[in-house]
Amino acid sequence: MDEKFDLFGHPIRVGQGRRGRPSFEPSEKDRNKIKLLLALGWSITRMANGIGVSPATVKRYFRAELRARDAMRDRLDARRFEIAMEQANAGNIQALKELGRMVERSDLMRMEDDMGKAPPSDRGAPAPERIGKKVIDKERALEADADLMADLEQEAASFARH
Numbered sequence: 001m002d003e004k005f006d007l008f009g010h011p012i013r014v015g016q017g018r019r020g021r022p023s024f025e026p027s028e029k030d031r032n033k034i035k036l037l038l039a040l041g042w043s044i045t046r047m048a049n050g051i052g053v054s055p056a057t058v059k060r061y062f063r064a065e066l067r068a069r070d071a072m073r074d075r076l077d078a079r080r081f082e083i084a085m086e087q088a089n090a091g092n093i094q095a096l097k098e099l100g101r102m103v104e105r106s107d108l109m110r111m112e113d114d115m116g117k118a119p120p121s122d123r124g125a126p127a128p129e130r131i132g133k134k135v136i137d138k139e140r141a142l143e144a145d146a147d148l149m150a151d152l153e154q155e156a157a158s159f160a161r162h
Contacts, residue, residue, distance in 0.1 A: 006052075024053060026061045034062045038069050039076035077106075 030051050037047045044066070048055040059066065084102060087095030 024057050024061060031062065031065060034058070034065045035072055036076070038065060039072040041073070 033051055034047055037050055042050070044055045044058050047062075048058045051058070065072075081099070081102060084095050084099040088099050
């Protein structure tokens, strides 16, 4: 039985193009492709288009992979570091240079994360109380009223001198 492929090298499923839907059987290659596309930040719709199925099929058959969406980028980066380190240890100078650039980018990302967090001394302190819009508007109205009263009193005092 010769398997047929479409223009992009995807196997054409038996029954495709006929009435009724052929059942989908996810392969290990499909699972790895979904993991890669998750690591790249693709949406479910784009991933479905990438493997030639509907978004509902992706949600149904790749549930475990979708739950680990946030970890996929970290796994991809870790694998890239691993490969670069293996190549550098084997004596590949270009891999050693790339590993250095990867480490620098990783350090920059860590520093940016650290700068965005509160200083260690403030971490145990309670968060300041947030004031709502209505309270702010009321305070502004009272300040405006006080300013108006001060202006009126000043004007009244200027008339009283004459």
